[in-house]
Structures are given as C-alpha cells and as structure tokens.
Amino acid sequence: MLEIKNLRVAVGGKEILKGINLSVNAGEVHAVMGPNGSGKSTLAQVLAGHPTFQVIEGEVTYEGRNLLEMMPEDRAKEGVFMAFQYPVEIPGVSNAYFLRSAYNEIRKHRGEEELDAMEFLKLLRQRAKLMNIDESLLNRPVNEGFSGGEKKKNEVFQMAVLEPKLAILDETDSGLDIDALKVVAEGVNQLRRPERATVLITHYQRILNYITPDYVHVLVDGKIVRSGGKELALELEEKGYDWVREKEAVPAGA
Amino acid sequence: MTTTLVSPNLTVPEKAHYIADFELFNKNGATVAPAWVRQLRQKGFARFAEMNFPTMKDEEWKYTSVAPIVKVPFRLAVEYPSGVLAKTEIEGRFFGQPGWPRLVFVNGIFSRELSSISGLPKGVLVKSLGEALKENPELVEPYLGKYARLDDSIFAALGTAFLQDGAFVYLPTGVVLEKPAHLLFVSTAEKEATVVHPRILVVAEAGSRGTVIENHFGKSGQPYFSNVVTEIVVGEEASVEHYKLQREDENGFHIATTEVFQKRASRYAGFTLDAGAQLGRNTHRVVLDGPEVDCRLNGLYFAAGKQHIDNHTAIEHRFPNGKSFEVYKGIVDGRARAVYNGKVFVRQAAQKTDSKQTNKNLILSDLATVDTKPQLEIFADDVKCTHGATVGQLDESAIFYLTARGISRPNAARLLTFGFANDVLNHIELEPMRVELEAELLARLEASSVAK
Ligand SMILES: Nc1ncnc2c1ncn2[C@@H]1O[C@H](COP(=O)(O)OP(=O)(O)OP(=O)(O)O)[C@@H](O)[C@H]1O
Ligand SMILES: [Mg+2]
Numbered sequence: 001m002l003e004i005k006n007l008r009v010a011v012g013g014k015e016i017l018k019g020i021n022l023s024v025n026a027g028e029v030h031a032v033m034g035p036n037g038s039g040k041s042t043l044a045q046v047l048a049g050h051p052t053f054q055v056i057e058g059e060v061t062y063e064g065r066n067l068l069e070m071m072p073e074d075r076a077k078e079g080v081f082m083a084f085q086y087p088v089e090i091p092g093v094s095n096a097y098f099l100r101s102a103y104n105e106i107r108k109h110r111g112e113e114e115l116d117a118m119e120f121l122k123l124l125r126q127r128a129k130l131m132n133i134d135e136s137l138l139n140r141p142v143n144e145g146f147s148g149g150e151k152k153k154n155e156v157f158q159m160a161v162l163e164p165k166l167a168i169l170d171e172t173d174s175g176l177d178i179d180a181l182k183v184v185a186e187g188v189n190q191l192r193r194p195e196r197a198t199v200l201i202t203h204y205q206r207i208l209n210y211i212t213p214d215y216v217h218v219l220v221d222g223k224i225v226r227s228g229g230k231e232l233a234l235e236l237e238e239k240g241y242d243w244v245r246e247k248e249a250v251p252a253g254a
Numbered sequence: 255m256t257t258t259l260v261s262p263n264l265t266v267p268e269k270a271h272y273i274a275d276f277e278l279f280n281k282n283g284a285t286v287a288p289a290w291v292r293q294l295r296q297k298g299f300a301r302f303a304e305m306n307f308p309t310m311k312d313e314e315w316k317y318t319s320v321a322p323i324v325k326v327p328f329r330l331a332v333e334y335p336s337g338v339l340a341k342t343e344i345e346g347r348f349f350g351q352p353g354w355p356r357l358v359f360v361n362g363i364f365s366r367e368l369s370s371i372s373g374l375p376k377g378v379l380v381k382s383l384g385e386a387l388k389e390n391p392e393l394v395e396p397y398l399g400k401y402a403r404l405d406d407s408i409f410a411a412l413g414t415a416f417l418q419d420g421a422f423v424y425l426p427t428g429v430v431l432e433k434p435a436h437l438l439f440v441s442t443a444e445k446e447a448t449v450v451h452p453r454i455l456v457v458a459e460a461g462s463r464g465t466v467i468e469n470h471f472g473k474s475g476q477p478y479f480s481n482v483v484t485e486i487v488v489g490e491e492a493s494v495e496h497y498k499l500q501r502e503d504e505n506g507f508h509i510a511t512t513e514v515f516q517k518r519a520s521r522y523a524g525f526t527l528d529a530g531a532q533l534g535r536n537t538h539r540v541v542l543d544g545p546e547v548d549c550r551l552n553g554l555y556f557a558a559g560k561q562h563i564d565n566h567t568a569i570e571h572r573f574p575n576g577k578s579f580e581v582y583k584g585i586v587d588g589r590a591r592a593v594y595n596g597k598v599f600v601r602q603a604a605q606k607t608d609s610k611q612t613n614k615n616l617i618l619s620d621l622a623t624v625d626t627k628p629q630l631e632i633f634a635d636d637v638k639c640t641h642g643a644t645v646g647q648l649d650e651s652a653i654f655y656l657t658a659r660g661i662s663r664p665n666a667a668r669l670l671t672f673g674f675a676n677d678v679l680n681h682i683e684l685e686p687m688r689v690e691l692e693a694e695l696l697a698r699l700e701a702s703s704v705a706k
Contacts, residue, residue: 048658051650076660088655092673092680101669102659109660141673158659 001026001197002047002067002166007058009039009046015056016042018222024166027194031208031233032201034219035241040201041085043219044170047199048082049075062166076102077109079165083155083172085201090142095154096124098142099161106162124161130190131157132183148175156187167191168199173207185210205233218244268307268324275330276415288391291417294399298414305408314406314537317593317625318564322533323507328449328479330416331361331441344368347438347471350686355380356436357421361443362450364419373433377426378464380435383453386422393424397457401485401513407537410511413451413483420453423466425492431464434495434684438469441506443476454484458492460517465495465684471530472503482510486522490544493521497687502531504559511537518544518573525682526582528555528563529694535564542604545573552681553582554691556698557590557622564593569611571604571634580611583678585671586622587702594626598641602633611641616648616674618703648704667704672696 002024009017016039024030034040046053047060049072060067067075090098104114115123128135133153143151152172159167169188173181188198188211200213208216208230216232217224218241226232226244236244276299287295307324308315344358357380358368364382371380379390386394404411421437439452456466466486472478480502488494502508508531516522528534540549549569557563569578584592594613615624628641648670656666675695682688 050654050658071663072654072657073660073662076658082658084655084658088649088652090652090655090670090673092675092677093669098656098659098669101661101665102656105660105662105665162659 001063002199003061005059007043007046007060008056009042010054010056011042011052016053016222017046019058020219020222020224022217022224024197024199026165026197027192028214029188029192029198029200029211031213031216031230032199032219033203033216033233033236038219039222040219041170044082044085044168044199044201047075047168048072048080073105076162076164077106081159081162081164081167083152083159083167083169085170085174087143087146087151087155089144091144093142094139095142096121096138099124099158102158103161127157127160131160131187132179133157149177149180152176153180153184156184159191160187163191165196166199167196168201170201171203173202173204181207182210205237208233220245269303271327271329272302272412279330279416279418287387287418290395291387291398295415295417297399298404298411298417301404301411302408302415305411307408314566314595317591318533318535318562320509320533323479323509326447326477326479328447328477331443331448331450331478341368343473344438344440347440347469348436349690350434350436350684354433354436356438357382358438358440359419359421359452360440361448362419362439362452375429375431377424377429378431379422379424381422382419383422383455384419390422390424393457394422394455397485397487398455399485401487401515402483402511403513407511409481409509410483413453413481413511416451417453418451420455423454423456423464425458425462425464427459427489428461429459430462434465434467436467436469439471439480439482441472441474441478441480441502443474443478443505445476447477447479449479449481452480452482454482456484456486456494456496458486458488458494458520460489461491462489463493466497467687468496468498469501470499470508471501472506474503474505477505477507479507480509482508484510484512486512486514488514488516488520488522490518491520492517494523495683496522496524497527497682497684498525498536499527499529500531500534500536501527501529502534504530504532506531508534510535512539514538514540516540516542516544516547516549519546520544521548523550523683524552525687526553526555526565527691527694528553528557528565529698531563532560533562535566537566539568539570540578541570541572542576542578543572545575547573547576549576549578550681551578551580552678554675554678554695555582555584555592556587557584557592558587558702559590560588561590562593563590566593566595568597568599569609570599570601571607571609572601573603574605574607576604576607576609578607578609578611581678581681582613583675584613584615584624585618585675585698585702586615586624587618589619589621591623591625594624594643595629596627596641597629597631598639600630600632600634600637600639604634605636607634607637607639609637609639613643614674615643615645616671617645618648618671664704668699671699671702671704
C-alpha cells in the first residue's frame with residue numbers, strides 16, 4: 001500500500017529525514033518510535049503533504065501512485081489520514097460543519113452522493129457515541145478551547161468518520177487518560193481491516209498493549225535504525241534509545 | 255462702498271453648493287417646520303459655516319481623507335425619483351417577517367406607499383420624523399438634537415442644518431415592541447450628484463424594549479452622499495437592540511454619526527455592518543450616563559476593491575458598575591483600506607467598570623491595508639478593562655489542517671474566512687438578522703479573492 005524508498009527531507013536547509021525506507025502493506029499496523037526530534041512528525045507531515053518540507057531525494061508510492069506529487073487534499077480524498085500531534089484550532093467553524101465539508105468532498109471524489117446536514121448529523125452522533133465523544137464538542141468550533149486530551153480524541157473521531165485507508169497517527173496516545181486511551185485504541189482496532197493500514201507514532205509501549213503492531217520501527221536522527229516485531233517495543237522501554245543508537249543500524253522495512 | 259461681513263470659512267468654494275442649497279431649503283418647504291426646529295437648523299448651519307472639512311491632519315480623520323466627498327458638488331436631493339426603483343427592488347431588501355413595521359425613505363424622503371406600519375402596541379410610534387415634528391412635537395423636542403454633538407463634527411452640523419425627514423421610533427414607558435422596526439433608506443441619484451441627510455431618533459422610555467434596523471442602500475448612476483445622523487436614548491432599565499447595515503453601491507459615500515445615550519440599568523446592543531460604499535465612515539459613540547449600564551457594540555466590515563471603510567467608536571463610562579463589550583471584525587481584500595479606532599473612557603466615578611474591546615482584521619490581499627487603534631483612557635482605579643487588536647492573514651497551518659482532511663485550498667480559505675467573521679455574527683441576537691448577514695457573508699466570500 002505504502003512504499004517509502006530512501007526518503008530524504010529537509011526543512012529550512014536542514015536535513016531531517018536522512019534516507020527512510022519503509023513498506024506498509026494493507027492490513028498491517030506499524031509502530032514508529034524514536035527520541036524527541038528524531039523526525040517522526042516530519043515523516044507524518046511529509047506523507048500528508050505539508051508544504052514546508054522539501055523532499056531532497058527518494059520516492060513514496062501509495063497504491064501504485066506517486067504520493068509526493070499529489071496535493072494534500074487529493075491524498076486525503078484517496079484515503080490518507082494523518083492525526084496531528086498538535087491539532088489546529090479553527091475559530092468560528094463548528095466541528096460538525098468542518099467534518100461534513102471534509103466528508104462530502106471525499107464522497108464527491110468517490111462518485112458517491114453527498115449527505116445533507118440531517119443525514120450527516122445522524123452519522124456523526126452515532127460515531128460520537130461509539131468514541132465516547134461528548135455531543136457538545138460537535139457544535140463547538142474545531143479544537144478551540146479543547147483540552148489536550150479532547151483534541152487527540154477529536155482527531156481519532158475524525159478518523160472514525162472519514163474512514164481512511166491509511167491512517168498515520170502522530171502521538172495520538174500522548175496526554176490521554178486511561179479511558180480515553182482505550183477508546184482511541186478501540187477506534188484504531190475498528191479500522192483494522194484487511195484493506196486498511198495504520199502507522200502509529202508513539203513514545204509509549206502502553207498503547208501497544210491495546211493495539212498489537214505487526215512491526216515496530218525505531219527512528220533515530222532521521223533514519224530507521226532498527227525494525228522488528230512487537231517485542232522490540234518492550235525491549236526499548238527497558239533499555240532506552242541509547243541501546244539502539246549503540247547498535248549498528250540494521251536495514252529497515254518489513 | 256459696502257462691505258459684507260461673512261465668516262471667512264463661508265467663502266470656501268467647497269461649501270458653496272451646500273450654502274446655496276441651504277438658502278433654497280430655508281425658503282421652501284422647510285419653512286413649515288416649528289420654530290424650534292428652524293432654530294436647530296440654524297445652529298447646525300452656523301456650526302457648519304464655522305468649521306472646515308477635516309483633513310488627515312485631524313486626529314479623528316488621520317487615516318481617512320474626505321477629499322473625495324468635498325470635491326464633488328453634491329446637490330440636495332429634492333426629487334422623489336419616479337419609476338427608477340421598482341417596488342420589487344425595495345421588497346427584496348426586506349428580510350425577516352412580513353409583519354415587521356417598516357418605513358421606507360427614498361432620497362431622504364418618506365414614502366408612504368412603500369412603508370407599512372400596523373399592529374403596533376399602544377403608544378408606540380414608528381413614523382416619519384417629518385410627520386412627528388408636526389404631530390408629536392412634545393415627544394420629539396426634548397430629544398432631537400440634544401445628543402448629536404455639533405461642536406466636533408462638521409457632518410453632524412451639516413445634517414442638522416438640513417434636518418427635515420427621517421425616522422422616529424418612540425417606545426413609551428414599560429412597553430415592549432416585539433417586532434423590529436425596519437428603516438430602509440434608499441438613494442438613487444439619477445441626473446446629478448446628490449446628498450441626503452437622513453435623521454433618526456429613537457427614544458426608549460424607562461423599562462421599554464425594542465429593536466431598530468437601519469438599512470442603507472443605493473442604486474444610482476451618479477455619485478451620492480448619504481450623511482446620516484442618528485440619536486438613540488435608552489431610558490432607565492430600557493433595552494434597545496440596534497442594527498445598522500450599510501450597503502451603499504459603488505457610487506456611494508456614507509458618513510454616519512450615531513450617538514447613543516444610556517440611562518441607569520439600561521441595555522444597548524449595537525451591531526454595524528459595512529459592506530458597501532466607496533468611502534464609508536461610522537462615528538459611533540455611546541455614553542453610559544447612569545450606573546449598572548450594559549453596552550454591546552459589535553461590527554463586521556468588508557472592504558474590497560478600492561473601498562475605504564472607517565469605524566470610529568467611543569464608549570464613555572461615567573457611572574459605576576457599567577459593562578461594555580465590543581468586538582469589531584474586518585475582512586479586507588483588493589486595494590481596500592480599513593480603519594478602526596475604538597476609544598473607551600472610564601471616568602473617575604465609574605468604579606467597577608468591566609470593559610472589553612477587540613478589533614480583528616483579516617487581510618486577503620497584499621495590497622490591502624488596515625490601520626487599527628484601540629484606546630483606553632481610565633481615570634478610575636477599580637476597573638477591569640482589556641483591549642486588543644490584530645491584523646493578520648489566513649493561518650497557513652489551519653489551511654493545511656483543512657486540506658489534509660480533503661478540503662480544497664479555496665474551500666479551506668473560504669471556511670476560515672467564514673469562521674473568522676461568523677464569530678462576530680454569533681453575537682447577533684435577532685435570528686433573521688443573523689441569517690441575512692450569514693448569506694451576505696457567503697456571497698461576499700464567493701466574490702473575494704479567497705475563492706480563487
Ligand atoms: N518547520 C521547521 N523548521 C525548522 N525546524 C524544524 C521544523 N519542523 C521540524 N523541525 C526540526 O526537525 C527535527 C525533527 O522534528 P520532528 O517534529 O519531526 O521530531 P519528532 O520525532 O516528531 O519529535 P517529538 O517526539 O518531540 O514529537 C527537530 O529538530 C525539529 O526542530
Ligand atoms: Mg513529533
């Protein structure tokens with residue numbers, strides 16, 4: 001589904017991703033871990049199409065297409081979803097209105113009929129209930145005044161509504177209480193289908209108790225220095241990142 | 255040899271047409287007015303004669319040049335245009351419920367056939383000021399001209415000199431007018447550049463409540479100048495909601511002086527929309543002349559093309575425990591310029607004042623400019639006052655957030671701009687008004703550069 005080959009990315013002239021190789025197949029969950037500043041969010045943002053980052057080298061193929069050539073909105077319409085590490089506030093635009101705009105653009109793209117406000121509200125309420133999202137959040141402006149945890153839950157809620165094929169979650173588990181964490185994990189697991197894939201960026205092995213990854217990758221200083229199964233996360237938790245830094249980088253990828 | 259004594263400023267050519275028209279005006283229909291009205295006009299004219307048109311050297315007009323108004327020889331609109339304005343055109347400007355009392359003024363003159371007033375509560379008056387001067391002078395005289403300051407505004411002085419018609423809304427003690435009074439002012443300069451001086455007086459006696467909509471628009475082939483003077487008196491424990499919509503056409507110049515006077519425990523909620531005119535200026539002053547007063551002043555302005563839109567507000571707290579909340583937002587596009595100046599005065603006696611003032615501007619083009627200046631002058635020590643102003647462009651990180659959810663860039667820009675303005679529309683209490691302005695906002699967005 002997603003094929004990243006020797007991806008090198010710079011921001012403001014500074015190289016941040018220094019040759020990433022990663023291959024994600026439909027049906028898989030990949031966890032990406034790594035120290036602060038190692039480039040995890042950069043990877044997520046580049047995949048979503050953030051204009052600030054310059055791709056120096058390498059290629060990214062998504063379902064056989066060159067992802068890097070696609071506009072961010074086209075990536076989203078084709079099923080790429082990135083949950084932001086720092087969700088943005090949109091004053092004056094309600095969560096419900098925003099989501100309906102996004103949902104309908106995606107439906108239009110797929111050649112499906114758009115939903116009217118009433119139909120969409122029904123869908124929204126049902127998903128909100130599933131995700132344990134307070135209904136009042138639907139009518140509030142997007143992320144404005146939301147608590148840190150509410151913002152993260154709102155990202156997963158959007159994911160549950162938009163039903164992407166490839167979900168990239170950037171530290172969505174950070175700052176969540178234990179109940180919210182379970183809800184988020186539940187949301188990811190519900191989307192776990194043979195035709196979908198998830199890239200889960202996280203610092204904590206905690207969430208991996210609820211979402212069992214097929215692969216764990218360790219990103220250090222812009223490179224994937226180690227890849228393995230779910231045991232790698234436990235090992236990391238125990239030994240820290242110095243342990244992988246000391247080791248020779250092993251070829252990454254699934 | 256004879257010498258004529260003339261005040262030097264009277265000889266200024268830019269005033270000549272106003273002076274000529276004032277002489278004609280005085281000889282003609284204006285003579286039927288009561289003596290006190292004629293005196294008021296003379297006072298206005300005398301002030302007009304003494305003063306000069308402001309220049310950008312005047313602090314109050316620092317960023318707004320009235321030269322485009324001064325150089326046009328506007329003549330007093332006297333004719334009621336025939337057939338140019340279709341009735342459907344007027345009808346199309348109304349919104350809300352059909353039963354709302356409505357007054358229509360064409361080129362400053364009351365049109366009985368286009369107006370409809372029925373089912374008003376006992377004692378309530380929604381009528382032409384011209385008629386009220388004849389029929390209800392005892393209700394008008396104590397208020398008319400008592401609040402509009404002539405000393406510092408040549409435009410208010412000019413408007414007072416030519417005071418003839420306009421709207422009078424009177425709410426007797428304790429009476430509630432549930433239906434908003436909709437006042438429509440239409441300008442149609444057909445043959446030559448014309449000026450109108452609409453005058454509005456709203457008197458809400460103690461404990462009364464009502465809503466007034468001032469709706470100005472133009473459809474004209476010639477330049478026209480709408481010089482509006484509005485006085486609003488809100489009695490003790492009374493409540494007035496006041497909407498002022500300025501949607502003049504591209505030939506229009508609009509200068510409005512709005513003076514609000516609030517008595518003890520009264521409430522005033524003003525909302526100003528500027529969507530039209532090539533040059534628009536609002537001077538909106540509110541005096542909180544009693545304790546426990548609640549004042550809301552909100553506004554939304556759009557400036558595009560070469561428009562120049564200026565809002566000057568002043569809120570004066572004179573007594574303790576007053577509240578004033580003000581939010582003005584502007585969307586400035588093209589080569590337009592927007593000016594905002596908001597003053598809040600807290601006099602020494604006005605302890606426990608709670609005041610918040612905000613001005614936010616969204617700039618959509620590289621050539622658009624904004625000059626904003628919120629000002630606080632506090633002479634009391636136990637108060638809570640904040641103010642702030644921002645001028646910014648669309649937030650790129652927000653655009654990315656929206657596009658990353660599948661929303662195209664133009665739609666993301668529309669949504670953000672909508673959200674920016676919608677914030678202030680949410681303060682509007684009158685539901686049909688909010689709907690109307692939301693539609694206006696959406697139409698504006700389609701025409702703006704964000705939609706491209
Ligand atoms: N817009 C930017 N301008 C300059 N430097 C940037 C920019 N964005 C990211 N960087 C830098 O790139 C490096 C990688 O940042 P990134 O956000 O990808 O790290 P991360 O692995 O997600 O860290 P964390 O675990 O703290 O979220 C950091 O050194 C960061 O300061
Ligand atoms: Mg990060």
